[in-house]
Amino acid sequence: MRCDVLTIFPELIGAYLDTGIIGKARQKGIIDVSVSNIREFASGKHKETDDYPFGGGPGMVFKPEPIFKAVEKLREDGRARKVILLTPQGRVFDQAMAEAFSKEEKRLVFICGRYEGIDERVRISLVDEEVSIGDYVLTGGELAALVIIDAVARLFSGVLGDESSKEAESFSWGPLDYPHYTRPREFRGLEVPEVLISGNHKEIERWRRKEALRKTLEMRPELLERIKLGELDKKLISEIEEEQ
Numbered sequence: 001m002r003c004d005v006l007t008i009f010p011e012l013i014g015a016y017l018d019t020g021i022i023g024k025a026r027q028k029g030i031i032d033v034s035v036s037n038i039r040e041f042a043s044g045k046h047k048e049t050d051d052y053p054f055g056g057g058p059g060m061v062f063k064p065e066p067i068f069k070a071v072e073k074l075r076e077d078g079r080a081r082k083v084i085l086l087t088p089q090g091r092v093f094d095q096a097m098a099e100a101f102s103k104e105e106k107r108l109v110f111i112c113g114r115y116e117g118i119d120e121r122v123r124i125s126l127v128d129e130e131v132s133i134g135d136y137v138l139t140g141g142e143l144a145a146l147v148i149i150d151a152v153a154r155l156f157s158g159v160l161g162d163e164s165s166k167e168a169e170s171f172s173w174g175p176l177d178y179p180h181y182t183r184p185r186e187f188r189g190l191e192v193p194e195v196l197i198s199g200n201h202k203e204i205e206r207w208r209r210k211e212a213l214r215k216t217l218e219m220r221p222e223l224l225e226r227i228k229l230g231e232l233d234k235k236l237i238s239e240i241e242e243e244q
């Protein structure tokens with residue numbers, strides 16, 4: 001993934017992008033994330049990036065000029081780019097969108113909105129896609145940019161330590177993840193399920209699938225309607241229902 005993040009708070013997202021798995025992936029050159037400060041493209045003594053809304057009303061609006069100039073500066077290198085505006089009015093980000101972004105040939109530009117909104121001419125003239133990370137309102141798009149970059153980055157090979165881990169986790173086959181245990185075998189009176197110590201890989205696989213289905217039935221039953229259940233899944237679900 002190659003992307004540029006445009007924000008008025010570069011320091012807010014810099015720490016996350018420099019740390020842990022994402023920081024390593026950037027160091028290794030597996031992902032390329034650059035951050036630019038929109039304020040550097042604002043004019044005037046005070047370098048204001050916001051202004052009052054025409055028509056009145058509460059809050060401030062992101063001025064068009066600094067964002068246009070920031071995007072134009074990025075475009076000086078002549079590379080193709082897809083411009084994504086982060087806004088609660090966008091299409092809701094999910095795993096399928098993460099996979100689509102991971103395959104995108106063009107460099108991505110994430111514009112982090114702030115204030116009550118962004119001048120509509122930015123959307124009309126610059127933006128290819130509008131994306132939200134869920135049905136709640138944040139103070140800005142910075143957290144959304146990090147959420148998206150993180151979800152996309154981990155899909156690249158070499159980013160996670162163990163390549164199989166991204167396959168096994170939730171959403172790659174539909175249901176939620178199964179419960180995990182590590183040492184010790186007994187902790188404050190709570191035992192690790194016997195099957196996980198049995199060494200019987202077929203039984204372990206069956207248990208994990210069943211517990212993943214149980215978790216999904218409990219927390220997100222609507223997910224099970226979106227996926228095609230196999231014969232084993234149906235059998236496991238009826239076992240779970242009998243147990244209740």
Ligand code: 6GU
Pocket residue numbers: 085086087088113131132133134135136137138139140141144
């Ligand atoms: Cl992308 N931005 C803001 N400000 N709030 C959000 C969001 C984005 N996605 C969900 N809520």
